[in-house]
């Protein structure tokens with residue numbers, strides 16, 4: 001038992017992660033367990049929310065959510081993040097079992113301040129990818145390497161993943177996290193984020209139907 005826990009801690013340590021503690025987190029839809037992990041190099045605090053018995057070997061309904069302070073906490077309509085966060089938690093609560101990793105890679109890895117700089121460039125006409133390039137960054141700097149050891153620590157082996165992002169699917173495969181099913185998560189399409197979602201589809205390959213005005 002202890003040996004097993006030690007192996008799990010060792011694979012966390014390989015990614016400079018440490019499990020810290022857990023608590024109950026009552027939400028409007030269910031009471032989740034909140035687990036805190038610390039990246040000892042960057043100081044980033046990654047979170048996992050679990051519901052039900054996720055360690056019984058069955059594939060787990062999952063969302064890997066990248067931090068978006070503006071969308072998740074400030075109700076921004078520039079993106080679909082807040083609605084996806086809420087929708088994923090509701091779906092997990094409806095099944096009574098699942099996991100959401102809240103990964104602190106704000107702004108696709110460029111950080112909050114740079115994301116706001118990117119938004120300003122977008123206000124002046126750039127798209128989400130061009131804005132990153134103008135600031136000297138690649139389109140997407142995220143790293144999903146921390147997911148496997150965190151999931152492993154929680155006893156989760158296979159995912160049924162809620163995402164529209166093919167890069168996320170590829171990254172998980174590269175990191176050896178089996179995904180048995182992909183479930184689309186298309187929420188909060190609105191006039192403010194239509195262009196952003198179209199760019200994600202055309203330049204980043206997201207599986208989002210691009211419809212022209214007048215066609216649903």
Ligand SMILES: Nc1nc2c(ncn2[C@@H]2O[C@H](COP(=O)(O)OP(=O)(O)OP(=O)(O)O)[C@@H](O)[C@H]2O)c(=O)[nH]1
Nearest residue numbers: 066067068079105106107108115118128163164165
């Ligand atoms: N650099 C940058 N980051 C953004 C922008 N809009 C949203 N983000 C960040 O993008 C991340 C969310 O990525 P998305 O591509 O929307 O979604 P995803 O998680 O990759 O894919 P899904 O699983 O389908 O939702 C969050 O970290 C946001 O902060 C933007 O215009 N520029």
Ligand SMILES: [Zn+2]
Nearest residue numbers: 068071079081
């Ligand atoms: Zn967002």
